[in-house]
Amino acid sequence: MVGEVVQRIDAKGKVSGRTLFPSDLWMDGMLWVEVVRSVVPHAKIKSIDVSRAEAAEGVARVLTANDVPGLNAFGIQVQDMPVLCKDFVRYAGDAVALVGAGSKEQARRAASMVKVDLIELEPVWDPELAMSPACKPLHPGGNVLHARHFHKGDCGLGFQKAERVFEQVYQAQMMDHAFLETEAGLCYYDEDGLLTVESCGQSVFRDRLQIARALGLPLEQVRVKSPALGGGFGGKDEITVQIYLALMTYHTKRPSKIVLDRVQSMLSHTKRHPVKMYYKTGVTKSGKLTALQARIIADTGAYASLGPAVLDVMVEHAAGPYFVPNVKIDAFSVYTNNGFSGAFRGFGCTQAAFAMESQMGVMARALRMDPLKFRLQNVLHQNDTACLGNRMEMEVGAEQTLQAARAGRLYSQRRRLRKNRTGLNPYKAASMKKGVGVACTMKSCGLGAGVIDQAGVRLRLHPDGRITVSISTTEMGQGCHSVFQNMVASRFDLPAEKITLVSSDTLLAPDSGPTSASRSTFAVGRALMLAADKLESCLFGLARRDAADACEHIALRGHVFEIGNEQIELEALLEDQSVVADAVFPMPEAEVTMTEGMPHRVFSYATHVCLVQVDTMTGEVTLEAIEAYLECGNVVDMPGLEGQSEGGIAQGLGYALFEEVLLDRGRFVTTNFDRYVLPSSLDVPESIRTVAVMRGEVPSPHDAKGAGEIVTVGVAPAIINAIEDALGIRFYTLPVRPEHILNVLEADRE
Amino acid sequence: MKPTVYLKINGVVIPVEVDVDERLVDTLRERVGLTGTKEGCRIGECGACSVLMDGKLVASCLVLTVAAEGAQITTVEGLESAGGLNDLQKAFVEQNAVQCGYCTPGMVMASTHLLSRYRRPTTKQIREGLSGNICRCTGYVRIVSAVRKTAFRRAKRRDGR
Numbered sequence: 001m002v003g004e005v006v007q008r009i010d011a012k013g014k015v016s017g018r019t020l021f022p023s024d025l026w027m028d029g030m031l032w033v034e035v036v037r038s039v040v041p042h043a044k045i046k047s048i049d050v051s052r053a054e055a056a057e058g059v060a061r062v063l064t065a066n067d068v069p070g071l072n073a074f075g076i077q078v079q080d081m082p083v084l085c086k087d088f089v090r091y092a093g094d095a096v097a098l099v100g101a102g103s104k105e106q107a108r109r110a111a112s113m114v115k116v117d118l119i120e121l122e123p124v125w126d127p128e129l130a131m132s133p134a135c136k137p138l139h140p141g142g143n144v145l146h147a148r149h150f151h152k153g154d155c156g157l158g159f160q161k162a163e164r165v166f167e168q169v170y171q172a173q174m175m176d177h178a179f180l181e182t183e184a185g186l187c188y189y190d191e192d193g194l195l196t197v198e199s200c201g202q203s204v205f206r207d208r209l210q211i212a213r214a215l216g217l218p219l220e221q222v223r224v225k226s227p228a229l230g231g232g233f234g235g236k237d238e239i240t241v242q243i244y245l246a247l248m249t250y251h252t253k254r255p256s257k258i259v260l261d262r263v264q265s266m267l268s269h270t271k272r273h274p275v276k277m278y279y280k281t282g283v284t285k286s287g288k289l290t291a292l293q294a295r296i297i298a299d300t301g302a303y304a305s306l307g308p309a310v311l312d313v314m315v316e317h318a319a320g321p322y323f324v325p326n327v328k329i330d331a332f333s334v335y336t337n338n339g340f341s342g343a344f345r346g347f348g349c350t351q352a353a354f355a356m357e358s359q360m361g362v363m364a365r366a367l368r369m370d371p372l373k374f375r376l377q378n379v380l381h382q383n384d385t386a387c388l389g390n391r392m393e394m395e396v397g398a399e400q401t402l403q404a405a406r407a408g409r410l411y412s413q414r415r416r417l418r419k420n421r422t423g424l425n426p427y428k429a430a431s432m433k434k435g436v437g438v439a440c441t442m443k444s445c446g447l448g449a450g451v452i453d454q455a456g457v458r459l460r461l462h463p464d465g466r467i468t469v470s471i472s473t474t475e476m477g478q479g480c481h482s483v484f485q486n487m488v489a490s491r492f493d494l495p496a497e498k499i500t501l502v503s504s505d506t507l508l509a510p511d512s513g514p515t516s517a518s519r520s521t522f523a524v525g526r527a528l529m530l531a532a533d534k535l536e537s538c539l540f541g542l543a544r545r546d547a548a549d550a551c552e553h554i555a556l557r558g559h560v561f562e563i564g565n566e567q568i569e570l571e572a573l574l575e576d577q578s579v580v581a582d583a584v585f586p587m588p589e590a591e592v593t594m595t596e597g598m599p600h601r602v603f604s605y606a607t608h609v610c611l612v613q614v615d616t617m618t619g620e621v622t623l624e625a626i627e628a629y630l631e632c633g634n635v636v637d638m639p640g641l642e643g644q645s646e647g648g649i650a651q652g653l654g655y656a657l658f659e660e661v662l663l664d665r666g667r668f669v670t671t672n673f674d675r676y677v678l679p680s681s682l683d684v685p686e687s688i689r690t691v692a693v694m695r696g697e698v699p700s701p702h703d704a705k706g707a708g709e710i711v712t713v714g715v716a717p718a719i720i721n722a723i724e725d726a727l728g729i730r731f732y733t734l735p736v737r738p739e740h741i742l743n744v745l746e747a748d749r750e
Numbered sequence: 751m752k753p754t755v756y757l758k759i760n761g762v763v764i765p766v767e768v769d770v771d772e773r774l775v776d777t778l779r780e781r782v783g784l785t786g787t788k789e790g791c792r793i794g795e796c797g798a799c800s801v802l803m804d805g806k807l808v809a810s811c812l813v814l815t816v817a818a819e820g821a822q823i824t825t826v827e828g829l830e831s832a833g834g835l836n837d838l839q840k841a842f843v844e845q846n847a848v849q850c851g852y853c854t855p856g857m858v859m860a861s862t863h864l865l866s867r868y869r870r871p872t873t874k875q876i877r878e879g880l881s882g883n884i885c886r887c888t889g890y891v892r893i894v895s896a897v898r899k900t901a902f903r904r905a906k907r908r909d910g911r
Contacts, residue, residue: 007844008846010851012835015843015851015855016826017784017787019851021851024779026783104780180788180887181852229850231886232850233886477849477887640846647886647888649889650888650890651886672791673790673791673793673884678884680881681876682878684890684891688889
């Protein structure tokens with residue numbers, strides 16, 4: 001039964017320590033690869049001297065830009081990032097050379113002997129300055145990587161109609177994925193002579209393309225596999241170490257292994273974009289939104305990666321799940337020397353949600369309106385025009401999540417909860433303030449209109465009733481493999497253990513598309529259902545080779561195939577062969593393509609309500625309780641969804657209150673977990689309640705949507721709104737650390 | 751010449767030749783082949799490399815292998831009993847306390863240690879006891895319930911006797 005308690009397919013291996021992650025892979029005779037990186041954010045390369053490193057003990061090979069046989073560049077959208085830098089380095093962490101040696105220590109020692117002669121250049125670290133014509137461009141096309149200008153209706157008129165107009169500037173920080181396993185992998189020639197990269201990528205087929213392109217090899221000569229990943233969150237969406245490994249094995253014909261240490265990892269993968277958002281909204285006295293004008297500047301860092309797409313999603317979600325008749329948005333993704341940013345769970349939506357939901361809080365407060373009522377009054381409905389002027393073609397679940405939240409404990413009892421001081425001594429009680437905050441958000445599923453977005457799957461039915469599911473969706477903790485297993489098992493009334501998975505291997509599994517954008521449950525799930533139908537048709541063909549009557553009831557139930565009232569044992573039907581069914585499901589596109597990737601058709605929705613306590617003596621904020629009301633279609637795996645929700649809340653909490661990648665004029669200050677502090681078991685609330693707001697009556701995998709991102713986007717704004725409720729002070733910049741709170745409180749006292 | 755160190759890992763004495771500055775996590779993973787113990791930060795901040803040394807919880811990235819000689823070392827591979835998961839591991843599976851699984855071995859070791867200190871830990875004691883182990887996926891809720899459940903069941907078993 002869909003939605004019932006399922007045990008994760010991968011839990012036993014992980015809890016016993018037996019599961020092999022990319023960093024655990026090992027092969028005799030392998031070389032350890034070490035990356036030589038720039039420590040300065042911007043420089044011209046005069047020369048690279050590898051002679052000492054080459055002569056060092058244990059070293060097999062040192063590689064530089066000259067050893068990249070194909071295109072010395074990669075990037076999912078724009079290939080502007082050198083595999084190994086030749087002329088310029090553009091961020092503090094840019095790769096310059098690779099060392100392959102017999103041991104990790106030998107590789108490390110030799111890497112320190114590579115002499116890179118640089119002429120340092122002034123780093124560009126302020127995105128607004130980077131946009132000015134006076135600033136020297138970091139790339140030939142100028143510093144504006146991507147710009148979007150959208151308008152719907154007439155903003156001027158909208159503001160005229162407004163009785164109150166609110167203008168604020170919001171700033172969101174750079175954030176690190178901090179997946180617990182750093183980038184790692186192993187590369188070797190497999191038994192068929194294919195250059196095989198077994199590594200940490202979220203999307204094996206796209207990685208194969210990028211690897212093959214850099215090596216100048218035909219796609220068929222490269223094989224990419226992803227075993228279980230120790231977390232991803234979008235940080236392993238772009239190429240990380242795959243091309244380094246492939247290059248080393250290609251040149252030495254020896255297996256090669258890499259494991260980045262945390263410092264190298266934090267320097268070298270994409271981040272969540274730091275963004276400055278100028279928001280202006282107009283509203284009538286009765287609380288109807290009339291206009292939104294936004295100017296958004298995203299610091300994309302040194303290279304493009306998915307920067308353009310992240311900006312587009314930010315723009316598309318700029319107004320949140322609300323109907324705003326007049327909208328004008330000008331958005332820019334700008335090159336600087338601040339690391340480089342790209343995909344991160346929420347994908348631009350997170351930043352926009354912080355600005356819009358804060359703005360909703362500002363307006364509700366100013367109008368003295370109930371924050372939930374104010375949101376309900378403006379919420380989007382099906383067939384409304386969304387932010388970009390596109391029609392919301394599918395049912396909009398935002399209202400249901402708001403209604404459910406209104407009935408929930410935190411919201412309905414907020415007045416009592418605010419005053420509740422139980423468990424505190426009188427001295428402490430006097431300094432504690434409590435508040436309840438709300439945020440309502442939406443997040444698109446899939447890659448958007450005009451982009452190839454399809455999921456291929458294969459089912460193989462064995463005569464004994466077992467089914468092998470082949471997909472290339474990477475399991476990185478999100479539980480997708482259990483979702484697929486559960487979907488197929490329930491489709492055929494089979495126990496879960498009869499379903500085995502072949503996954504994420506370009507040689508053995510079909511292309512299911514990237515593991516990103518909250519698309520897997522939706523697209524791969526539906527492809528599996530298509531393949532299941534096909535499988536039954538095949539069985540029908542086998543049973544009735546001559547029968548033309550195809551409208552009979554047919555179903556595979558466990559090891560019995562039913563045709564009308566007739567039941568045929570699978571083994572008798574199949575003898576000793578197996579049946580294979582392939583299917584491809586294209587993600588449904590919006591009726592009108594506005595630009596590549598815009599708009600989306602499918603969205604998930606959420607309302608988060610939280611209770612915080614602020615200690616006015618220390619500035620410390622405690623998230624005491626949170627409720628998440630999620631509308632992500634019918635739920636395939638409820639414990640899995642709860643787990644996603646709880647993890648998403650922890651990440652949102654870190655984003656709201658302390659996580660921040662700090663740079664000093666392009667140089668990273670936070671390079672390990674001593675300075676980059678992550679939420680611990682003491683930071684998360686004891687009370688987390690996740691409620692799935694379902695629309696359909698009968699749970700069915702046909703109605704499941706993505707949930708991996710929607711669970712986190714509303715968390716930070718809900719917390720910021722709760723802090724405002726507690727203190728009467730609004731914060732416009734993330735994260736809100738104790739010192740920020742104390743500074744404002746002190747300024748207020750004076 | 752590299753010194754030979756006799757390590758007692760999961761009840762078995764294993765002689766290993768190590769570098770004098772080698773860290774226990776590397777010896778376990780790369781020389782002994784016990785890759786259940788993970789590395790996350792190399793500075794003792796994340797807890798992924800947690801193992802027990804004479805019953806104490808240590809970050810094996812901060813322990814030199816030569817200093818571990820003579821100590822009883824327990825890694826996640828040493829927890830299984832009679833060829834199957836132990837009760838704590840089973841509770842992790844059943845409570846859905848595992849997502850990406852990379853923190854899990856360290857988390858299980860920290861929980862093992864916690865349950866050896868407290869027979870019936872309070873939620874606060876569990877949260878404090880696991881606060882040295884970072885999990886980026888789960889939000890900790892289910893890990894805490896797995897530990898609480900195990901403590902409850904063990905207490906029940908003891909009382910039953």
